[in-house]
Amino acid sequence: MIDPLSEVVRLLHPRAVFANIISGKGSWAVHYSDYGHPSFCIVLEGSALLTVDGHVPITISAGDFVLLPTTPAFTISSFTPAPPVHLDPRQVAGSTAELRYGDPDGQPDMRSLGGSFLFYCANPGLLVSLLPIVVHVQGSKRLSQLVQLVGEESRDQKPGCEFMLSRLVELLLVEAMRSASAGSAPPGLLRGLGxxxxxxxxxxxxxxxxxxxxxxxxxxxxxxxxxxxxxxxxxxxxxxxxxxxxxxxxxxxxxxxxxxxxxxxxxxxxxxxxxxxxxxxxxxxxxxxxxxxxxxxxxxxxx
Structure with a gap:
C-alpha cells in the first residue's frame, strides 16, 4: 500500500541548503527578516529563545528541530534582553563560517545549525499547505539521533558530508511532518492521516x-x-x-x-x-x- 506522506515527500524532491552555524553567549539577539522559503533550525548545544513574528516565544533546546515552512521574520536570542543584530537571510545563506553573538570567548550557551530547503518539484506550495507556520519537535528519540548525526557531519566535514547532510535533513523533514499529523497541523493531508x-x-x-x-x-x-x-x-x-x-x-x-x-x-x-x-x-x-x-x-x- 502506498504511503501518502512518502508520496508527498517524493513529489517535493527536497534538498537541504545549509546557511550557517549560529552560537551565542551571554546577552545576545539576532533578528532575521522575512525569507518566504522553507527553513529549519537544529539546536546542537544549549538553549535559546525563538520568537517568530506573530507567535508566542518558545524555548528551543539541544536536540530540538524547528521547521518554518514559509519563514516569516523571527528572532533567536538569549533569555536576557539584548539589542538585536538585524540580518537578511538571503545574504547569509551559503556562508560556512560560524556566526557568534554576545560574548565571543568560551563555550557558547547555545549553538544551532540553520538552513533552508529547496524543492525540485512543480508544486513548491505543497509543504506550506500541509504544515503550521511553526513546527517545533522536541523529546523525539529518533529526531535526537538524527540531530546528533547532523551535528557530527557539519562539524567533521568529512568527504561526502554534503550528500550525507542533505539526506539526513530529508529524514528530519519527514519526522517533522509525522509529528505534525497528531493534531497540531492545520486542516490538510497530515491532519487526515492522523x-x-x-x-x-x-x-x-x-x-x-x-x-x-x-x-x-x-x-x-x-x-x-x-x-x-x-x-x-x-x-x-x-x-x-x-x-x-x-x-x-x-x-x-x-x-x-x-x-x-x-x-x-x-x-x-x-x-x-x-x-x-x-x-x-x-x-x-x-x-x-x-x-x-x-x-x-x-x-x-x-x-
Missing part, C-alpha cells in the same frame, strides 16, 4: 489514483456513513473528498508532465481520466494553462 478512519480512505485514494472514486466508496473504506465521512474529511483535510482527489491528481499530473516523457494522453490515463480532452479541461481549470503547454515548459524550468 485520523485512523480517514487515513484508510486517503491511502486508497493515493494508491489507486486512477479509479473513479465516489464519496460512498470512500466512506465504506473509512467505515463511516456518507454524511459523517464527508463532514469529517472536509473538516480535517480542509476540502471535500472529491476536491482533494482532484488536487492530488493535478499534483501528480504536473510532476509527470514536468519530469517524464509521457504523452498527455498517457498522463490523463495515469491520473484517472478516460479521455485527453476531459483531462485537459480539468488541468487547464486547475493550473491555468493546458497540459501540453505546461509540459513544453519543463525543459525551461518554469512553473
Amino acid at each position: 485520523d485512523e478512519r480517514l487515513a484508510r480512505a486517503l491511502e486508497q485514494m493515493h494508491e489507486h489514483i486512477e479509479r473513479s472514486w465516489s464519496v460512498v466508496q470512500l466512506a465504506e473504506i473509512a467505515a463511516l456513513s456518507r454524511s459523517a465521512f464527508f463532514e469529517r474529511f472536509t473538516r480535517l483535510v480542509g476540502m471535500a473528498p472529491m476536491e482533494y482527489l482532484l488536487a492530488w491528481r493535478m499534483a501528480v499530473a504536473k510532476e509527470l508532465l514536468r519530469n517524464s516523457a509521457l504523452a498527455v494522453s498517457e498522463v490523463a490515463e495515469r491520473v484517472g481520466y478516460g479521455s485527453s480532452s476531459a483531462f485537459s479541461v480539468a488541468f487547464s481549470r486547475h493550473v491555468g494553462q493546458p497540459p501540453s503547454l505546461f509540459a513544453q515548459r519543463r525543459s525551461g524550468g518554469g512553473d
Whole structure:
C-alpha cells in the first residue's frame, strides 16, 4: 500500500541548503527578516529563545528541530534582553563560517545549525499547505539521533558530508511532518492521516489514483456513513473528498508532465481520466494553462 506522506515527500524532491552555524553567549539577539522559503533550525548545544513574528516565544533546546515552512521574520536570542543584530537571510545563506553573538570567548550557551530547503518539484506550495507556520519537535528519540548525526557531519566535514547532510535533513523533514499529523497541523493531508478512519480512505485514494472514486466508496473504506465521512474529511483535510482527489491528481499530473516523457494522453490515463480532452479541461481549470503547454515548459524550468 502506498504511503501518502512518502508520496508527498517524493513529489517535493527536497534538498537541504545549509546557511550557517549560529552560537551565542551571554546577552545576545539576532533578528532575521522575512525569507518566504522553507527553513529549519537544529539546536546542537544549549538553549535559546525563538520568537517568530506573530507567535508566542518558545524555548528551543539541544536536540530540538524547528521547521518554518514559509519563514516569516523571527528572532533567536538569549533569555536576557539584548539589542538585536538585524540580518537578511538571503545574504547569509551559503556562508560556512560560524556566526557568534554576545560574548565571543568560551563555550557558547547555545549553538544551532540553520538552513533552508529547496524543492525540485512543480508544486513548491505543497509543504506550506500541509504544515503550521511553526513546527517545533522536541523529546523525539529518533529526531535526537538524527540531530546528533547532523551535528557530527557539519562539524567533521568529512568527504561526502554534503550528500550525507542533505539526506539526513530529508529524514528530519519527514519526522517533522509525522509529528505534525497528531493534531497540531492545520486542516490538510497530515491532519487526515492522523485520523485512523480517514487515513484508510486517503491511502486508497493515493494508491489507486486512477479509479473513479465516489464519496460512498470512500466512506465504506473509512467505515463511516456518507454524511459523517464527508463532514469529517472536509473538516480535517480542509476540502471535500472529491476536491482533494482532484488536487492530488493535478499534483501528480504536473510532476509527470514536468519530469517524464509521457504523452498527455498517457498522463490523463495515469491520473484517472478516460479521455485527453476531459483531462485537459480539468488541468487547464486547475493550473491555468493546458497540459501540453505546461509540459513544453519543463525543459525551461518554469512553473
